[in-house]
Amino acid sequence: MQSLLEKFKDFIDISPNTPRISLGEGDTPLVWSRMFDQKYGFPNVYFKLESCNPTGSFKDRGMVVAVAKALEKKAKVIICSSTGNTSASASAYGGRYGLKTVVLIPSTDVPISKLAQSIICGAHVVRISGSFDNAMAMVKALEDSSVLTVVNSINTDRIEGQKTAAFEIVDDLGDAPDYVCLPVGNGGNIYAYWRGFHDFALKAVSSKQPKLMGFQASGSAPIVDQERVLSPKTIASAIRIGNPANWEKAVMAVRESNGLISKVTDREIIDAWQMLASQEGIFCEPSSAAGVAGLLKLIHNQQLSAQQSIVCIITGTGLKDVSLVEQSDIQSSKPFQVINDLSELQVFLRKL
Numbered sequence: 001m002q003s004l005l006e007k008f009k010d011f012i013d014i015s016p017n018t019p020r021i022s023l024g025e026g027d028t029p030l031v032w033s034r035m036f037d038q039k040y041g042f043p044n045v046y047f048k049l050e051s052c053n054p055t056g057s058f059k060d061r062g063m064v065v066a067v068a069k070a071l072e073k074k075a076k077v078i079i080c081s082s083t084g085n086t087s088a089s090a091s092a093y094g095g096r097y098g099l100k101t102v103v104l105i106p107s108t109d110v111p112i113s114k115l116a117q118s119i120i121c122g123a124h125v126v127r128i129s130g131s132f133d134n135a136m137a138m139v140k141a142l143e144d145s146s147v148l149t150v151v152n153s154i155n156t157d158r159i160e161g162q163k164t165a166a167f168e169i170v171d172d173l174g175d176a177p178d179y180v181c182l183p184v185g186n187g188g189n190i191y192a193y194w195r196g197f198h199d200f201a202l203k204a205v206s207s208k209q210p211k212l213m214g215f216q217a218s219g220s221a222p223i224v225d226q227e228r229v230l231s232p233k234t235i236a237s238a239i240r241i242g243n244p245a246n247w248e249k250a251v252m253a254v255r256e257s258n259g260l261i262s263k264v265t266d267r268e269i270i271d272a273w274q275m276l277a278s279q280e281g282i283f284c285e286p287s288s289a290a291g292v293a294g295l296l297k298l299i300h301n302q303q304l305s306a307q308q309s310i311v312c313i314i315t316g317t318g319l320k321d322v323s324l325v326e327q328s329d330i331q332s333s334k335p336f337q338v339i340n341d342l343s344e345l346q347v348f349l350r351k352l
């Protein structure tokens with residue numbers, strides 16, 4: 001498979017000397033939504049399955065470029081603060097390409113499966129007291145040096161790589177969609193989509209740019225509420241961010257695209273999460289479901305017309321935190337019924 005860097009070298013800021021490394025990131029499926037067609041009469045809704053990236057989230061698109069650039073300048077160490085997915089991604093690329101990887105995680109609330117990804121890849125995992133935002137403040141204060149590269153989304157190489165998801169959407173649909181719905185945490189991704197769609201429109205690869213519709217969780221919505229949140233709360237750990245690192249860039253992306261940034265409750269996130277799994281076969285992270293919850297709300301409030309083409313970004317896989325299924329009072333997670341023999345099984349099957 002061709003490296004994402006090679007495939008899009010004319011559109012991202014890399015040099016001929018940047019190593020064309022790859023763990024197989026990118027080229028993720030764009031899947032048509034049956035539910036939005038049949039249940040809501042919106043026949044042109046698609047899901048971009050960024051959960052299919054090598055470590056299970058879109059972070060790999062940015063990380064492949066950030067790590068390639070780190071290797072190009074002969075760095076020895078990469079470091080990031082993370083609610084889980086950035087560290088999982090950094091650890092995989094760092095391990096494969098021989099970089100020491102340091103990940104700073106908040107002292108609470110990082111799902112064990114995400115942490116496991118870093119541990120098994122041999123990263124140095126450090127707990128920082130307080131929330132993600134404390135860890136981020138420390139990383140921001142570190143200077144990039146010839147040996148050390150910060151691989152958070154404040155690293156502009158990350159943004160370059162993440163633009164490629166927008167390129168793929170245009171390639172798959174034949175043009176840009178009318179809307180893109182996605183969750184917003186630190187705001188790097190919504191900005192990257194804006195940059196990607198903007199670049200393709202400038203070069204006349206596409207005829208238009210989509211409106212970017214970003215969604216935060218209501219317990220963690222600093223951009224919507226225009227105020228830092230000191231202890232952000234939401235089931236959606238990847239967007240549990242009280243002081244977004246790319247705040248201004250996210251606002252710019254929304255403004256320039258005539259989109260919006262809004263919030264959804266945890267209840268709405270959980271309902272959309274369950275709906276995606278049970279009706280579309282997509283088991284994603286709750287954070288990813290925030291974008292879909294937002295779309296459902298826009299449709300419910302009659303803010304969209306049915307013929308428009310809409311892409312929801314499924315940012316990460318549900319396998320990252322399976323314990324949430326039990327915790328979030330989902331109907332089908334009731335204790336399982338016990339069946340003792342074949343005749344009981346036959347009775348059970350007749351009642352389905």
Ligand SMILES: *Cc1c(COP(=O)(O)O)cnc(C)c1O
Pocket residue numbers: 057058059085086153183184185186187188189190238239285287288315316317
């Ligand atoms: C990182 C992440 C987000 C948030 O993206 P930002 O660029 O921080 O806005 C959303 N969902 C998942 C699964 C993530 O890993």
